Amino acid sequence: MKAYKFLLPDRVAPFTGFRWPVGEWAEADRQALCTAGIHACDHGDLPFWLLDELWLIELGESVVRGRHKLVAPNGRLVRRVEAWDAAAGEDFSAACIERVRGLAARRPDAAGHLADLAGWAPHVRPAAVASLAARAFEAFESRKGYDDERAEQSAWLVGRLGLDAAA
Amino acid sequence: MAAELTCKELVELVTEYLDGALSLDELERFEEHLVYCAPCVTHVEQMRDTIRLVGAVREEDLDPVVADELLAAFRGWREDTA
Numbered sequence: 001m002k003a004y005k006f007l008l009p010d011r012v013a014p015f016t017g018f019r020w021p022v023g024e025w026a027e028a029d030r031q032a033l034c035t036a037g038i039h040a041c042d043h044g045d046l047p048f049w050l051l052d053e054l055w056l057i058e059l060g061e062s063v064v065r066g067r068h069k070l071v072a073p074n075g076r077l078v079r080r081v082e083a084w085d086a087a088a089g090e091d092f093s094a095a096c097i098e099r100v101r102g103l104a105a106r107r108p109d110a111a112g113h114l115a116d117l118a119g120w121a122p123h124v125r126p127a128a129v130a131s132l133a134a135r136a137f138e139a140f141e142s143r144k145g146y147d148d149e150r151a152e153q154s155a156w157l158v159g160r161l162g163l164d165a166a167a
Numbered sequence: 168m169a170a171e172l173t174c175k176e177l178v179e180l181v182t183e184y185l186d187g188a189l190s191l192d193e194l195e196r197f198e199e200h201l202v203y204c205a206p207c208v209t210h211v212e213q214m215r216d217t218i219r220l221v222g223a224v225r226e227e228d229l230d231p232v233v234a235d236e237l238l239a240a241f242r243g244w245r246e247d248t249a
Contacts, residue, residue, distance in 0.1 A: 015198060048199050067195050127203035131171060138170055146170045 001059050003040035003070050004081070004163070006051035011077065014051060025060070025076045037064070038075035043163060045069050047134075047153035050092075050127035054084035054161070083161040089126040095156050096133035097121060099149065107140050172200045177207050181214050 007013060011020040020026065028037045040057050041049055048068040056079050059072035097117055104114040113136035121129050130153050137145035158164060172180075177200050183189050184197055201208050229237075 014202070049202055051202065067192065068199065069195065124205070125203060128205075131203045135169075135171065143170060 001063060002078070003042055003057050003059050003063075003075075004046060005040045005055045005057040005075075005077070006046075006049045007053045007055060009052050011053065011055070020055075020077050022077045022079075025074050027074045028072075037071035037073060039066075040070045040072065040075060041068075042070060043158050044151070044154050046157045046163075047127075047130045047150050050089075050125065050130060054081040055079070056081060081161055081163070084157075088160060091160065092126050092153070092156060093121045093129040096129050096149075096153065099152060100133050100136050103137060103140060110136060110140055113139065172196045174200075174204060174207055177201075177204075178210065181211055184211070185215055185218060 005020075007020060011022070012018070013020065018026075026038060038057075038059060040059055045068045055077045057075050058078050059070065060074035061072075063070050063072045065071075097114070100110070100114050100117050104110040113132075117129065117132050117136065120132065130150075134146045134149045134153070137149040139145075141148070177197060180189060180193060180197055184194070189197060201211065226234075
């Protein structure tokens, strides 16, 4: 199946340091959720793993679903999603801020969250903006607010990056 | 339970993370936090380096003066906390 994978610059995996080749199958030692296996994202998982490079990845059989990720015994990078770049990251962050601005318009006591988010956004990664925005909604609309904001972030990424067409 | 780990919670779990002792759910929440929190990434790297460096020190590598000072400090700590 086709999925997506965020990596650090030059195709480096963030937790293992593994430098992914392009087009070659990489095999995990064993398949166990989280601790081993090839980790990837479907559309809904994307906002939780935002890093520098986004790649389309083909996963082998026996894909297992985690909380916010897919795990497979093997996978291979197919091609980079070039539309995910610094400009897209800035636009993504701006969209998160706008939604929190809407929250603050409905709930004036959310103004502090908006001020924090707008202040931090130029200095942190889009992943941090996404987390701060989701937690702002969680603070006022509980877990449903958090989940809804994460879903909005996912929809933004799918639309902006043309991911349905990419897969 | 909040949707995401706080930095304080991550710091409390870092030793278990480095030992590979977190539950699968904790591990996923831990790594999700590292994606967006640069200071926690630095903390984990510092802890990993500290464990590696301290693990490489043998008793005979210590200057005897430093060893005596450390022993005195620990004896004092035990007396202070008794």
